[in-house]
Amino acid sequence: xxxxxxxSPVHVPVFDAxxxxxxxxxxxxxxxxxxxxxxxxxxxxxxxSDAVLAVLRRAVGEGARAVLCTCSTIGGVxxxxxxxxxxxxxxxxxxxxxxxxxxxxxVVVLAALESTLAxxxxxxxxxxxxxxxxxxxxxxxxxxxxxxxxxxxADGYARLVAAAxxxxxxxxxxxxxxxxxxxxxxxxxxxxxxxxxxxxxxxAGAEAVRLGLRAG
Numbered sequence: 222x223x224x225x226x227x228x229s230p231v232h233v234p235v236f237d238a239x240x241x242x243x244x245x246x247x248x249x250x251x252x253x254x255x256x257x258x259x260x261x262x263x264x265x266x267x268x269x270s271d272a273v274l275a276v277l278r279r280a281v282g283e284g285a286r287a288v289l290c291t292c293s294t295i296g297g298v299x300x301x302x303x304x305x306x307x308x309x310x311x312x313x314x315x316x317x318x319x320x321x322x323x324x325x326x327x328v329v330v331l332a333a334l335e336s337t338l339a340x341x342x343x344x345x346x347x348x349x350x351x352x353x354x355x356x357x358x359x360x361x362x363x364x365x366x367x368x369x370x371x372x373x374x375a376d377g378y379a380r381l382v383a384a385a386x387x388x389x390x391x392x393x394x395x396x397x398x399x400x401x402x403x404x405x406x407x408x409x410x411x412x413x414x415x416x417x418x419x420x421x422x423x424x425a426g427a428e429a430v431r432l433g434l435r436a437g
Contacts, residue, residue: 224280313422325393333366383408
């Protein structure tokens with residue numbers, strides 16, 4: 222079983238649909254705690270480290286073989302808790318970051334939430350170090366997008382993110398920093414690759430579960 226740690230309930234049907242499409246038979250268990258993101262925005266991601274570990278331990282107690290954190294703001298904190306949790310803990314955006322580095326040295330990170338910019342840019346640089354590649358990371362906050370998200374205006378949210386992607390120039394890859402931004406990928410008209418995290422992130426989580434089952 223793969224547990225997913227979300228900070229918004231909107232992710233639950235998205236990952237259920239991805240599972241049905243690409244990983245039939247994979248059991249998912251969702252843990253949603255919007256308060257984690259709210260506190261991380263106010264006090265910094267490390268402020269929620271104990272709370273995140275508590276969620277991870279609860280997931281393991283329920284039978285999780287691996288945990289996938291779908292929130293980019295607290296993804297690093299979740300990864301750091303893998304040792305105490307006792308199972309692999311993955312951040313949904315790491316495979317996306319690796320793909321961005323592979324695409325070329327010029328990466329633009331788009332985010333709807335300011336607290337996501339630094340963690341995602343840092344992740345891209347981390348993947349570049351792992352790959353032994355040089356990378357230039359630029360970041361851009363999409364004005365008005367988070368207000369649309371909070372208002373439940375999914376169409377307006379995706380439209381603003383896609384428009385921001387279409388304005389990017391001189392880049393080898395565009396990274397959509399938050400999982401909730403994924404629908405904008407289909408709307409963007411740019412020829413620059415636009416990368417979203419849910420698909421490759423869930424694939425990595427599914428593989429971690431398979432490896433755990435084989436090891437067990």
